[in-house]
Amino acid sequence: MSEISRVPSTQTLALLPARDSSYWRRALRSRSLVVGASWILLVGLSALTLPLVLQLDPYSVAPTQRLQGPSLEHLAGTDSYGRDVFARLLSGALTSLRVGLIVCLVTAVAGSIIGVLAAFNSVLDQILMRICDGLMAIPGILLAVSLAAALGPTISNLIIALAIVYTPGLARVVRSRALAVRSDTFVEASRVQGARPVHIMVRHILPNTFSITAVQATFIFAESVITEAALSFLGAGVQQPLASWGNMLNQGKDVIMQAPQIVVFTSLFLVLTVLALNLLGDGLRDTVDSRGVRPQPRRARSSRKRPPRDATARAIEPEGTQL
Amino acid sequence: MTRYIVQRLLALLPVVLVVSIVIFSITYLTPGDPARNILGPDASQAQVDALRDSLGLNAPLVTQYFSWLGGVLTGDLGESFFMRKPVLTAIADNFLPTLQLATIAIAVALGVAIPFGTLAARYRGSGLDQTVTVATLLSMAVPSFVLGLLLMVVFAVNLRWFPVAGYVNPFTDFGAGIKTLILPGVALGTIVAALITRTTRAAVLDVLNSGYIDAARSRGVSNLRLLFAHTLKNAGLPVLTNVGLVVGSLVTGAAVTETIFNIPGLGSLLVQAITRRDYTIIQGVVLAITLCYLLVNLIIDLLYGLVDPRVRLGRKSGE
Numbered sequence: 001m002s003e004i005s006r007v008p009s010t011q012t013l014a015l016l017p018a019r020d021s022s023y024w025r026r027a028l029r030s031r032s033l034v035v036g037a038s039w040i041l042l043v044g045l046s047a048l049t050l051p052l053v054l055q056l057d058p059y060s061v062a063p064t065q066r067l068q069g070p071s072l073e074h075l076a077g078t079d080s081y082g083r084d085v086f087a088r089l090l091s092g093a094l095t096s097l098r099v100g101l102i103v104c105l106v107t108a109v110a111g112s113i114i115g116v117l118a119a120f121n122s123v124l125d126q127i128l129m130r131i132c133d134g135l136m137a138i139p140g141i142l143l144a145v146s147l148a149a150a151l152g153p154t155i156s157n158l159i160i161a162l163a164i165v166y167t168p169g170l171a172r173v174v175r176s177r178a179l180a181v182r183s184d185t186f187v188e189a190s191r192v193q194g195a196r197p198v199h200i201m202v203r204h205i206l207p208n209t210f211s212i213t214a215v216q217a218t219f220i221f222a223e224s225v226i227t228e229a230a231l232s233f234l235g236a237g238v239q240q241p242l243a244s245w246g247n248m249l250n251q252g253k254d255v256i257m258q259a260p261q262i263v264v265f266t267s268l269f270l271v272l273t274v275l276a277l278n279l280l281g282d283g284l285r286d287t288v289d290s291r292g293v294r295p296q297p298r299r300a301r302s303s304r305k306r307p308p309r310d311a312t313a314r315a316i317e318p319e320g321t322q323l
Numbered sequence: 324m325t326r327y328i329v330q331r332l333l334a335l336l337p338v339v340l341v342v343s344i345v346i347f348s349i350t351y352l353t354p355g356d357p358a359r360n361i362l363g364p365d366a367s368q369a370q371v372d373a374l375r376d377s378l379g380l381n382a383p384l385v386t387q388y389f390s391w392l393g394g395v396l397t398g399d400l401g402e403s404f405f406m407r408k409p410v411l412t413a414i415a416d417n418f419l420p421t422l423q424l425a426t427i428a429i430a431v432a433l434g435v436a437i438p439f440g441t442l443a444a445r446y447r448g449s450g451l452d453q454t455v456t457v458a459t460l461l462s463m464a465v466p467s468f469v470l471g472l473l474l475m476v477v478f479a480v481n482l483r484w485f486p487v488a489g490y491v492n493p494f495t496d497f498g499a500g501i502k503t504l505i506l507p508g509v510a511l512g513t514i515v516a517a518l519i520t521r522t523t524r525a526a527v528l529d530v531l532n533s534g535y536i537d538a539a540r541s542r543g544v545s546n547l548r549l550l551f552a553h554t555l556k557n558a559g560l561p562v563l564t565n566v567g568l569v570v571g572s573l574v575t576g577a578a579v580t581e582t583i584f585n586i587p588g589l590g591s592l593l594v595q596a597i598t599r600r601d602y603t604i605i606q607g608v609v610l611a612i613t614l615c616y617l618l619v620n621l622i623i624d625l626l627y628g629l630v631d632p633r634v635r636l637g638r639k640s641g642e
Binding site for chain 2: 024130131133135137138139141142143145146147149150151222226227230231234249253256257260263267272274275279
């Protein structure tokens with residue numbers, strides 16, 4: 001027993017790169033992360049509170065007020081049913097953010113489980129990865145469209161379809177990280193101490209895939225918002241009268257000659273939100289990437305290449321990687 | 324080289340198998356009876372039973388899969404219930420506009436991406452580089468169908484330079500045909516351009532930092548020649564791979580963009596099929612596009628092996 005207790009705690013080593021306070025400090029220093037997160041929060045909070053405060057109803061139809069331009073009463077004008085476009089934009093924001101968030105959470109959980117399992121069992125690895133290859137060979141929107149069309153156009157089916165589309169990609173990324181971590185010294189040490197595979201998987205490997213999963217999940221969030229809009233635009237996603245940016249664009253397209261502002265405003269919201277999510281993802285990647293800690297020449301910052309090795313691998317590199 | 328080709332083809336088999344299973348099961352994901360879904364709630368039970376028979380839905384699932392797969396392998400994708408014609412004919416009829424649109428888009432993308440990506444890498448950190456970086460970031464946030472709508476507002480509705488929508492085959496009337504394809508082509512090409520610009524920039528930066536470029540420079544090779552002859556040639560390989568990868572988003576983007584501009588391509592066919600729940604068409608189109616995508620990537624892989632001997636001899640197949 002005394003032999004074992006002298007081995008440094010593998011737990012500490014595994015969590016070494018995740019020093020919480022520095023994470024937060026670095027996160028706040030990343031401009032793209034702050035800007036991206038602010039926009040998402042702003043849109044989310046406005047969508048939740050403004051309709052109550054301003055008495056906006058995305059469903060109230062007013063046939064006499066069809067296709068009006070922006071005014072004080074209707075900030076973004078009205079659509080072909082006389083509904084307030086601004087109210088529908090906010091309601092659509094809620095739809096998009098909800099779908100995106102749920103898809104990214106489901107994908108993160110499913111992808112992590114599949115990725116880590118694949119890294120531990122070679123038979124399972126072959127089966128799971130071939131399935132992932134097959135699913136990834138079908139272009140994303142196409143697969144989502146046909147799945148959503150087959151399952152029937154409801155929001156929960158849309159979420160299932162999007163999760164099926166995005167899980168394989170995440171699983172692959174988690175798997176490659178898990179494989180890299182598995183061959184690291186601290187895992188070797190834990191194995192030598194007699195830890196069971198499940199313990200190693202859950203306590204050592206999984207936590208080390210979290211950072212990469214978080215970054216990927218943010219990009220999946222952005223992708224889901226786009227794909228949800230595309231699906232709803234094509235009629236395979238969120239159905240009228242529920243508001244979604246996609247089906248608003250579809251409706252706006254039909255009246256593009258009379259009221260181009262519907263398309264313009266909706267596009268603006270969609271693009272800014274996707275941009276914000278991408279910025280959030282970029283910022284998150286830079287924060288998680290421990291290179292950010294090291295002093296760097298200013299010039300190289302904006303245009304640096306992807307680091308050759310990942311943060312976790314580097315953090316435990318110093319002594320005796322060669323066993 | 325033959326061994327390399329065989330290796331590549333064998334690696335494709337399991338992928339194609341999974342793809343075929345996924346596409347086959349699309350019909351069966353639908354809650355309820357597919358025959359009932361096709362005919363709608365008003366059809367009589369006798370009609371539904373008759374359709375079940377003709378679709379072969381009464382056989383066991385595995386039998387159905389293999390008979391479907393057998394059909395696919397012999398070029399028989401079934402018949403569209405709504406269009407009353409074979410799926411393969413429907414796809415062939417709609418293929419050309421999508422191909423034309425994708426060609427224009429990739430031409431636009433490469434025409435923008437290669438020079439700007441190269442220059443951004445060469446003058447790294449300069450104003451040009453920063454502009455290119457911001458532009459790519461912005462373009463990647465604008466989905467092609469949104470950009471299509473915005474271009475439509477500006478250039479078709481306000482400026483009236485191009486028709487709002489419609490399609491004329493460029494092979495019958497070149498001028499009018501190109502006019503109908505320019506806006507959708509640009510809408511589609513922009514996001515692809517952004518993706519390729521990023522790869523080009525990274526690849527060129529990589530090569531610029533290598534020793535043989537220093538060597539060439541010290542021998543007095545001119546700047547322009549250094550950039551375009553020495554650097555771009557070597558940076559071309561990763562760019563080529565990336566082009567293959569974006570073909571997928573290109574083709575699906577084409578599908579969505581087509582519906583905006585009313586171009587009678589594969590995308591429009593697919594969207595019609597979705598609203599009508601025409602499963603054989605959905606399966607056929609998804610299969611056709613996926614096979615195109617795999618084929619393009621296979622060709623690029625083989626080209627890669629042809630151009631770069633390191634790939635052929637090395638262990639690149641294991642990735």
